[in-house]
Amino acid sequence: xxxxxxPSTALKLINFVLFQVVWFAAVEGAAECLLLLGPAVAIAxxxxxxRLVDRHERAREFGFLTGVTLLGALLDAGLAAIxxxxxPTSGPGSPGxxxxxxxxxxxxxILSLWLxxxxxxxFSLAWLRGRYALAAVLGALGGPLSYLGGVRLGAxxxxxSPALTLVALGVEYALAMPLILHRAxxxxxxxxxxxxxxxx
Numbered sequence: 467x468x469x470x471x472x473p474s475t476a477l478k479l480i481n482f483v484l485f486q487v488v489w490f491a492a493v494e495g496a497a498e499c500l501l502l503l504g505p506a507v508a509i510a511x512x513x514x515x516x517r518l519v520d521r522h523e524r525a526r527e528f529g530f531l532t533g534v535t536l537l538g539a540l541l542d543a544g545l546a547a548i549x550x551x552x553x554p555t556s557g558p559g560s561p562g563x564x565x566x567x568x569x570x571x572x573x574x575x576i577l578s579l580w581l582x583x584x585x586x587x588x589f590s591l592a593w594l595r596g597r598y599a600l601a602a603v604l605g606a607l608g609g610p611l612s613y614l615g616g617v618r619l620g621a622x623x624x625x626x627s628p629a630l631t632l633v634a635l636g637v638e639y640a641l642a643m644p645l646i647l648h649r650a651x652x653x654x655x656x657x658x659x660x661x662x663x664x665x666x
Contacts, residue, residue: 473588473590473592480518481515481590484514485582488504488511489612491503491507492504492575493615497621501574501575504574508579511581512582512585515585523651526651529651530651531584533584534580534581537646538580538583539580542580542638543571543572545635545638546572547570550625550631551625551634551635552624553573575621587652588651602641604643606636609638610635610636610639613635
């Protein structure tokens, strides 16, 4: 018998819908220079998410959410540094821009997307547990498509080489998605319990 039951369909649906709300708020907000709208909605989503997690797991889940957000910050900062990604609304003087000492960071609304994405593995992405090759493929496709959605809304822009942008994003998410799923605490606990149960 496992300690963690698979998430219910209702939880998966709520989790997925709230992520879409965050994505739209962050991207549309950035396009309209409301750069703090996405972070505000993402933090609200994270709070709801943590309330849905068993109280004994909340500290680990909070650490996971923080870690994924930091990982996303480093990865996207690297892409911006090589010119693969461009954030037109995040320059000096733009609403919500970082202080000079943190100017290397992606804008806060981008980090809010990573925070929201970190809420998915426990619920709506639980079905990808152990399917790391499939997760890599979905990441390689989904990352560039999500970015192109942001381009269409005017929140971001392609770099000087659109091909470089799309390839770099595909590689980033193909590597990040399996890693995130592997480190997700709820999924790891379920996998371990299942193995122990099979051994009994």
